[in-house]
Amino acid sequence: TDNSLESFILKTNNGEIIDLGFLSSKPNYTITIDDREELWPLIYTAKVNEQNYAYIGTKGTTSLIDQQFNVLSGATSTLTIQVYSEGGVLNTYTINIKRANDVKTFDSVTVSGTGFVTQTFSADQFISGVLDIGNIAYNIDRLNVTFNMVDGSKSTIESNFIGNSQSGIWLFSKTGLIEGQFRVKSQAGNFGEYLKIRVNRQVA
Numbered sequence: 001t002d003n004s005l006e007s008f009i010l011k012t013n014n015g016e017i018i019d020l021g022f023l024s025s026k027p028n029y030t031i032t033i034d035d036r037e038e039l040w041p042l043i044y045t046a047k048v049n050e051q052n053y054a055y056i057g058t059k060g061t062t063s064l065i066d067q068q069f070n071v072l073s074g075a076t077s078t079l080t081i082q083v084y085s086e087g088g089v090l091n092t093y094t095i096n097i098k099r100a101n102d103v104k105t106f107d108s109v110t111v112s113g114t115g116f117v118t119q120t121f122s123a124d125q126f127i128s129g130v131l132d133i134g135n136i137a138y139n140i141d142r143l144n145v146t147f148n149m150v151d152g153s154k155s156t157i158e159s160n161f162i163g164n165s166q167s168g169i170w171l172f173s174k175t176g177l178i179e180g181q182f183r184v185k186s187q188a189g190n191f192g193e194y195l196k197i198r199v200n201r202q203v204a
Contacts, residue, residue: 002052003085005093009046012039020095027091032098032188033071035154040099041070046081053086071099074154074187103153104184104192111197113143120148130179130196138204143170145180145197154187161197175201 004024011017012033020029033039047063048054055061064081071077076098083091105123111133112118121131136143146167147157161180162168170180178199184192 002049002054003083003089003091004048004054005046005056005081005083006049007045007047008081008093009044010095011043013041013043014038018042027093028096029094030096030098032100032102035073035099035101035187036152041068042097043067044069044079046093048083055084057082057084059084069097071097074100098188100186100188101153101155102186102188102190103150103155104186104190105150106147106155106157106184107150108148109197110146110148111143112146113140115140116143126195129193130198132198135200135202138175138202140201141172143172143199144168145170147182156185157182158185158191159183172199172201175203 006024008020008022009017010020016039018031018033020031022029033042044067045063045065046056048056050062056064069079076096079095079097081093083093108120108122109131110118110120115137125131144167145162149155149166156164157166158164159180159182161170161182172178178201179196181194181196183194
């Protein structure tokens with residue numbers, strides 16, 4: 001008894017074929033697709049071999065052509081295809097689809113504050129993972145730090161000096177070399193490398 005899909009094609013809404021590595025013998029798949037409006041909803045086509053009397057969902061249905069499947073931004077949903085043999089034996093294919101960007105970088109960071117000339121540093125200005133701002137006067141006990149994210153990325157910042165926020169106040173309680181550490185978390189939940197911002201707060 002044959003209860004397998006002969007073919008399964010998944011495409012983005014703008015016609016790009018998504019390579020699942022589909023095999024009739026492999027029932028489960030997991031993929032992440034970028035969260036860009038022009039890609040959604042996804043379109044899929046599934047077919048069984050008619051000569052084997054297999055069917056999809058209901059008897060007599062041998063193909064599903066250009067069906068739409070949508071997922072909410074940042075969420076994961078499961079596309080399920082149920083294939084039955086002529087005798088009614090079920091074989092279920094599942095495709096877990098996450099709609100999320102996987103951008104683990106940022107565009108730039110803006111540093112400002114009383115007594116400090118506002119400056120914006122690009123991600124490229126981090127040398128070996130460190131942005132060294134240099135000396136700041138003792139009377140500067142805080143700086144405003146704002147991360148400018150890649151447009152449309154929906155990535156966020158996790159840090160030990162302004163909290164898990166794209167913008168915040170970095171407070172200084174000591175002098176000498178002070179480092180703040182952060183990393184970018186993508187919408188898909190993956191992390192970029194740890195990076196540091198360093199200042200040298202001078203003694204009074």
